[in-house]
Amino acid sequence: MNAWTHPDLPAFAVVGRVNMGKSAVLATLLEIDDNELIRVSPTPGETTRCQTHRVVFNGKECIRFIDTPGFSQPVEAMHEIQRMHGDGTPDLDAIRAFVKSTHHTFEDERRLLEPLVEGAGVLYVVDPAKPLRDDFLAEMEILRWTGRPRLALLNRRGDATGPDEELWKTRLGGAFNLTRSFDAHQARFEERIRLLKALLEIEETHRPALENTIRLIHDEWRIRREEAAETLIGFLEEALLLRVTANLTEKDLSLESRRSRNEEALSQRYFGKLASMEQECASKLLRIYRHHLLKVDADPGVYQGIDLASGETWRKWGLGRTQLAAAAAIAGGAAGLAVDVATGGITHGAGTAFGALTGGVAAWWKGGSLPDLRMDLRGGIQLGSGETRAMVIGPPRNPNFPWILLDAMLVRYRQMLDRAHGRRDAQRLDGQGTGYTRHFPAERRTLFAKWFGSCLKGKPNRTLEPDVFHAITECLEEISD
């Protein structure tokens, strides 16, 4: 019975010299960032036994890959196979005899060749920046003798090219059915699909199974994008509806020093909650895309930069002033947001004059510490023995705010898609970078302006939601390219 392969399933063994990035290639291809499942490490000889990784859809295995220990003595192993075989070119039977022999000296080679003897195809990983020495040629020769379908993968580290690059290509071209590049630290979805399609080209026997697998991977990717879009909509709605409340006595409110302390504390709470919502949304995206090592940075302090006077903020995030005004105008003066844009949003002075209730917090904003939050004082709440009033603080009045929230998430989404699962270093998604909403077509801008406006007013427009969902999905697809 075969230990590594099954006649109905395409199987590929990832082979090559120790430390060439075999495990990293597999980890990126299969989106496994867990070192317990695939050990990727700068220490050579980390993978000491073959290990199967199954790709399963709906409980059914579609394709399997086998991570293998690296070649450690290829030249000696090649000579041994030739010696055992005698005259002529060794074939699969000769390799089988070598695998079954009881040499202690060639343990790695015997282990890594076992899946090939059982029928697995070959994914041979090399770093073309390395000098092409005899031991690499010996590896290629042994793999050629197996007669199995063979794909050579150039896993270049960074931009480094070596003096033997062309020679590598020539020699690989002679010993393999196909040569492709795949950067285990950079490859994204499209490159992963391209690699699978290359396997399709070399493995005739399992063509339908491979085609089906590629279809399933595409379908699953689309489902993920839809889940991500739903997550984003949920987050935006929750964030725009967010209000924090404190019950204050008349004294708390009338004494200027107490009042501003309370306002400040409440604003801090508001931004703290907002940051945890961002954190939660980004964490959900990470789960959808199977990232465990990536972490999220959500800093309540970033919104301190939401200042209408700062051209930098306008340019970096969200829509420009004219775009915003246009979006709002087309949205049909959807009260709240549109009014802000028409009257208060453009200049700081007009903004504070417009919102009578925001007067108290405007002071910090001028001082650059916190943006101008919506504030409301509701009377008549009884708390304990004394009369209290509820101080409610809501989203920043800056009409750019919803766009900035969306942009920060879209930037994180892109940062996440750019992260290859084969990497093992720490990285944080900070959402800092040039946003995308500025480039939205006018129609999409108007749609979002309407929907944001409804959320900011506390009444999310449900009838717009299908269109918003569609628009976000479309936008995530654009970002993925």
Ligand SMILES: Nc1nc2c(ncn2[C@@H]2O[C@H](COP(=O)(O)OP(=O)(O)OP(=O)(O)O)[C@@H](O)[C@H]2O)c(=O)[nH]1
């Ligand atoms: N920069 C960069 N580093 C890489 C790339 N692929 C692998 N590495 C690094 O190279 C080292 C070895 O990678 P592994 O995937 O463990 O190599 P391996 O061939 O499985 O090694 P063994 O199992 O020990 O034979 C790790 O530190 C990887 O992070 C790459 O595409 N770019």
Ligand SMILES: [Mg+2]
């Ligand atoms: Mg390994």
